[in-house]
Amino acid sequence: MLIEVLAFLFLGIFSGILTGLIPGVHVNLIGALLVFLSQNKLGFLDPIYLVVFIVSMSITHTFFDFIPSIFLGVPEDGTELSVLPGHEMLKKGFGYEAIKLSAYGGLLSLFILFVLIFPSVFLLPKVYFFFQKSNLIAYFLILISLILIFSDKKKISSFFVFVITGILGLIVLNLEFNEPLLPLLSGLFGASMLILSIKMKTKIPKQKILDRKIIGKKLFKPILGTSIASPLLSMFPGIGSGQIAVLGSLITKLDNRGFLVLLGATNTLVMGLSFVFFYSISRSRTGSAAAIQSLLESLNFKILIFILVIALLSGIFSFLLVLKIGKFFSKKIHFINYSFLSKLTLIFVFIVVFLISGFLGSLVFLVSTITGIFCIGLSVKRTQMMGSLLLPTIILYLF
Numbered sequence: 001m002l003i004e005v006l007a008f009l010f011l012g013i014f015s016g017i018l019t020g021l022i023p024g025v026h027v028n029l030i031g032a033l034l035v036f037l038s039q040n041k042l043g044f045l046d047p048i049y050l051v052v053f054i055v056s057m058s059i060t061h062t063f064f065d066f067i068p069s070i071f072l073g074v075p076e077d078g079t080e081l082s083v084l085p086g087h088e089m090l091k092k093g094f095g096y097e098a099i100k101l102s103a104y105g106g107l108l109s110l111f112i113l114f115v116l117i118f119p120s121v122f123l124l125p126k127v128y129f130f131f132q133k134s135n136l137i138a139y140f141l142i143l144i145s146l147i148l149i150f151s152d153k154k155k156i157s158s159f160f161v162f163v164i165t166g167i168l169g170l171i172v173l174n175l176e177f178n179e180p181l182l183p184l185l186s187g188l189f190g191a192s193m194l195i196l197s198i199k200m201k202t203k204i205p206k207q208k209i210l211d212r213k214i215i216g217k218k219l220f221k222p223i224l225g226t227s228i229a230s231p232l233l234s235m236f237p238g239i240g241s242g243q244i245a246v247l248g249s250l251i252t253k254l255d256n257r258g259f260l261v262l263l264g265a266t267n268t269l270v271m272g273l274s275f276v277f278f279y280s281i282s283r284s285r286t287g288s289a290a291a292i293q294s295l296l297e298s299l300n301f302k303i304l305i306f307i308l309v310i311a312l313l314s315g316i317f318s319f320l321l322v323l324k325i326g327k328f329f330s331k332k333i334h335f336i337n338y339s340f341l342s343k344l345t346l347i348f349v350f351i352v353v354f355l356i357s358g359f360l361g362s363l364v365f366l367v368s369t370i371t372g373i374f375c376i377g378l379s380v381k382r383t384q385m386m387g388s389l390l391l392p393t394i395i396l397y398l399f
Contacts, residue, residue, distance in 0.1 A: 008049045009310060012056030013317055017325075019057065020064025047295040048303075054295075055275070055307050056314040058288035059110075062268040063318040064325070066102040070095055071329050072194075072345045085256035093208045095333065099326035101218075101257055102264030103319050108223050109269035110315040113308060117276060120231050121301075125280045128235050138397035141238055145390050148243065151250055152381045161375045161384040166391025168371055172364050173392050181389075183353045183361040187368025188385050191349060192376060194342045195369065204338045207330040222262035225252040226269055234270045234285060235277050238393025241267045246383045272311050279304045 070086035089098040131137050145162065152158040165188065172184050225248030233244045245266045249259055274286040279299040284290035296303070353365045375385055 004046075004049055005052055005310075008052040009056045009313065012053040013060045013314055013321075015053070016057040016060025016314070016318065017064050017321065020061045021067055021325075048306075050295055051292050051303075051307065052310050054288050054291050055310045058271055058286070059268060059311045059314040060318040062271050063103055063106050063264075063315070063322045065267075066099055066264065067322070067326060067329060070098050070102075071333060072341070085259055088256065089260075090204060090207075090333075093205045094210075095204075095207050096209050096326055096330035097257075098260055099330075100323060101260040102267075103322045103326070104219060105222060105226075105261040105264030105266075106268035107315055107319040108219060109226060109265035110272060110312045112223060112227050112265075113269060113272040113276075113311070116227070116231055116273070117304075117308070120273065120276050121280045124231060124235055124277070127232075128281050128283075131236075135397075137236060138394050140236065141390060141394045141397070144233070144239065144243065144247065145387070145394070147250070148246060148383055148386070151246070152384065154378070154380050157378045158380045158384045161378060161380050162387035162391070164387075165371060165375065165385045166387035168368065169388030170392045170395065172368075172388075175360060175364070177357050177360045177364075179356050180361070180364070183357050183365035184368050184388060186349055186353060187365045187370075188372040188375075188388060189382065191346055191365065191369040192372025194346045195373060196376065198339050198342050198346075204334050204336075206334040209327060209330055218258060219261060221252040222248070222254060222258050223265055225249060225254070225262050226265040230266055230269045230273060234273050235281065235283070237285075237397070238390050240386070240389060241270045242383065243386050243390070244270065246381075268315065272308065275299075275304065275307050275311070 066086070070090055086095075086098040086102075089095060131140060149155060149158045149162055169184060172180050226245070228251055229244050229248035233239050233247065234241075241263065245259070245263045248262050248266060252258070252262075254262060271286060271288065274284065274289040275292070278284050278289045278293055279301070282298070284293045292299075292307075299307075350362065350365065354362045357364070372385065376382070
């Protein structure tokens with residue numbers, strides 16, 4: 001059994017590298033495909049091997065999806081907010097450091113996950129079911145939204161951006177086509193940034209490959225922020241890694257570098273906690289947890305610990321690999337015509353959106369891109385565009 005587990009572990013890591021590096025290819029798609037195949041073609045396999053594959057792929061993905069986000073400006077759910085600070089560091093020659101900061105955050109968060117297991121298992125279900133029985137989830141999400149809006153200097157513009165993107169999200173999520181978040185988030189956070197980079201004729205300087213260790217406050221404050229915010233917030237629908245990271249940064253007051261550590265930690269910790277929440281409240285908060293739920297139906301504590309050990313091993317390997325691959329990208333990026341690369345990336349993302357989400361998804365991608373450009377022009381925090389997910393969830397639970 002050990003050999004099979006290791007085989008599926010490394011196969012999952014390899015798959016996570018691919019899903020992380022290729023824009024538009026998400027672990028949710030692979031997980032759903034595996035569940036389908038397990039019911040038809042892979043019935044002979046022990047489901048636990050597929051669980052190992054899904055967990056290792058999912059954790060690896062959270063490390064590698066920062067590379068296209070930072071180097072290409074193409075985010076996925078969870079890395080949207082890394083585009084701005086990561087891209088700014090890239091333009092100053094510190095793209096590798098941006099990758100390194102997010103990777104350190106991701107690695108440390110997996111050790112924090114083991115510390116949080118017991119309080120999460122015993123305390124958080126009580127909090128969640130209290131909010132659920134009291135019908136307070138919508139009001140809690142409204143409070144979170146107001147905190148995000150009032151944390152911005154331009155509060156009226158922030159409110160306007162929150163509402164307009166929220167209406168867009170509400171419309172998109174009620175349309176019938178595959179993977180609606182793909183064109184919505186790619187347009188708002190990715191294509192809008194790419195078009196602005198092309199317009200400004202952005203040139204990427206030679207990157208500084210600094211191997212200095214990242215220690216002290218750069219790690220402590222972000223890890224403290226995510227340790228407080230992630231367990232309390234990630235169990236609620238509509239709140240993703242981006243919003244949790246922003247709220248965590250309000251707790252600890254971080255600069256761009258600290259925020260990237262926080263975002264890397266939050267992205268990985270939220271994924272890990274989704275497995276804990278599946279065990280404790282029988283709810284799947286990520287596509288990966290949903291896939292595991294379809295395979296196993298229920299978890300016992302022994303299998304939960306097994307899953308978290310797989311997550312830790314995957315994270316250690318992913319940390320080492322993402323630094324190597326990130327360094328490779330950093331050494332080559334300045335040789336490339338960045339405007340041309342941005343155009344190619346834009347075309348590639350559009351093709352992916354069309355193939356996965358069809359004509360309607362392509363139309364959503366276009367509208368989302370225009371909306372994203374307009375919102376960026378208002379000079380508010382891009383956090384406010386997360387209203388595209390929060391507002392529809394609030395309305396769902398309010399009515």
